Amino acid sequence: MSALPSSSERLEDTGYRLTAPRRAVLEAIAGANRPFTIEELSERLPNIGRATVFRTIKLLQELDIVCRVPLEDGGVRYERSRSGVHHHHLICSECGSVTEFSDPALDAAIEQNAATADFQIDGHSAELYGRCAACQRASQGPAPAP
Amino acid sequence: MSALPSSSERLEDTGYRLTAPRRAVLEAIAGANRPFTIEELSERLPNIGRATVFRTIKLLQELDIVCRVPLEDGGVRYERSRSGVHHHHLICSECGSVTEFSDPALDAAIEQNAATADFQIDGHSAELYGRCAACQRASQGPAPAP
DNA sequence: ACGTCAGTTGAGACGAGGTATCATGTGATA
DNA sequence: TATCACATGATACCTCGTCTCAACTGACGT
Numbered sequence: 001m002s003a004l005p006s007s008s009e010r011l012e013d014t015g016y017r018l019t020a021p022r023r024a025v026l027e028a029i030a031g032a033n034r035p036f037t038i039e040e041l042s043e044r045l046p047n048i049g050r051a052t053v054f055r056t057i058k059l060l061q062e063l064d065i066v067c068r069v070p071l072e073d074g075g076v077r078y079e080r081s082r083s084g085v086h087h088h089h090l091i092c093s094e095c096g097s098v099t100e101f102s103d104p105a106l107d108a109a110i111e112q113n114a115a116t117a118d119f120q121i122d123g124h125s126a127e128l129y130g131r132c133a134a135c136q137r138a139s140q141g142p143a144p145a146p
Numbered sequence: 147m148s149a150l151p152s153s154s155e156r157l158e159d160t161g162y163r164l165t166a167p168r169r170a171v172l173e174a175i176a177g178a179n180r181p182f183t184i185e186e187l188s189e190r191l192p193n194i195g196r197a198t199v200f201r202t203i204k205l206l207q208e209l210d211i212v213c214r215v216p217l218e219d220g221g222v223r224y225e226r227s228r229s230g231v232h233h234h235h236l237i238c239s240e241c242g243s244v245t246e247f248s249d250p251a252l253d254a255a256i257e258q259n260a261a262t263a264d265f266q267i268d269g270h271s272a273e274l275y276g277r278c279a280a281c282q283r284a285s286q287g288p289a290p291a292p
Numbered sequence: 293a294c295g296t297c298a299g300t301t302g303a304g305a306c307g308a309g310g311t312a313t314c315a316t317g318t319g320a321t322a
Numbered sequence: 323t324a325t326c327a328c329a330t331g332a333t334a335c336c337t338c339g340t341c342t343c344a345a346c347t348g349a350c351g352t
Contacts, residue, residue, distance in 0.1 A: 294352090298348100300347075301345080305340105309336100309337085310335105311337095319327100321324105322325085
């Protein structure tokens with residue numbers, strides 16, 4: 001719901017203008033109940049230029065207001081990020097749902113590997129692909145037609 | 147060096163034809179000393195159609211002869227895969243080098259998270275971005291001209 | 293050795309996703 | 323409320339990858 005107030009403040013605090021198109025994009029994002037593509041967003045906002053949608057999403061990524069979800073096939077979706085908390089994704093290849101999780105043990109393992117290789121780590125990504133619980137249940141329960 | 151014999155055998159064993167263009171792509175890959183883009187590969191093989199290079203790389207990915215390296219900016223490179231062993235990447239954002247590592251603890255942490263979420267995992271990716279040891283040394287040691 | 297033919301190729305059209313350009317519009321400040 | 327840097331929209335353009343289809347060619351059987 002209220003992803004808007006803090007987001008718009010963050011825009012202004014960083015010296016960016018809070019314009020009508022940006023407000024519209026923020027509202028559309030706040031209203032999205034699942035990760036979205038730029039194209040989907042753009043369709044929902046027919047009065048706003050495609051380029052502006054791209055520019056705004058790029059900006060919001062830099063401000064950690066939205067985050068990029070890389071898909072297995074090379075495609076990309078975006079989602080509102082939960083208050084800048086670092087997390088990873090469980091991506092269902094059947095229904096496309098994306099679940100977040102964070103795990104200190106996983107991050108620690110990653111940092112351990114970087115340290116061993118004398119690698120100065122800036123960032124990392126970890127995505128898990130497979131089938132979510134709901135999709136597993138759907139194909140197990142009532143025998144579906146083959 | 148000898149990535150060729152086993153790779154071409156693997157092609158034939160799987161029922162694919164070992165054609166001249168495929169052989170040329172395999173040789174170019176064997177001769178690459180760092181992860182490459184399709185475009186780079188295509189430039190090195192001016193007699194081979196771009197579409198064929200794409201098709202061949204796709205095929206070699208399926209056969210686990212090359213693997214995809216997703217970059218931080220959304221771009222992609224490819225590299226010969228080490229004998230099908232599952233691994234992750236340390237990707238230097240300064241010099242572009244890619245180092246592989248594998249870590250059972252990391253994979254275990256990933257599987258643990260999937261299990262907790264009742265998620266049936268098919269595959270996962272984990273990439274670490276930052277600066278490699280060499281690039282860190284280069285900017286610390288002898289003061290370079292700005 | 294050679295014919296056969298399904299698998300493969302190359303050229304180029306096409307499409308998705310994203311960026312660059314530039315004249316015009318507009319939010320925040322004085 | 324005037325100003326002007328910042329932001330926008332339309333559109334051209336670029337990159338990366340796939341599709342189409344006629345022509346070609348490896349692998350196999352004879």
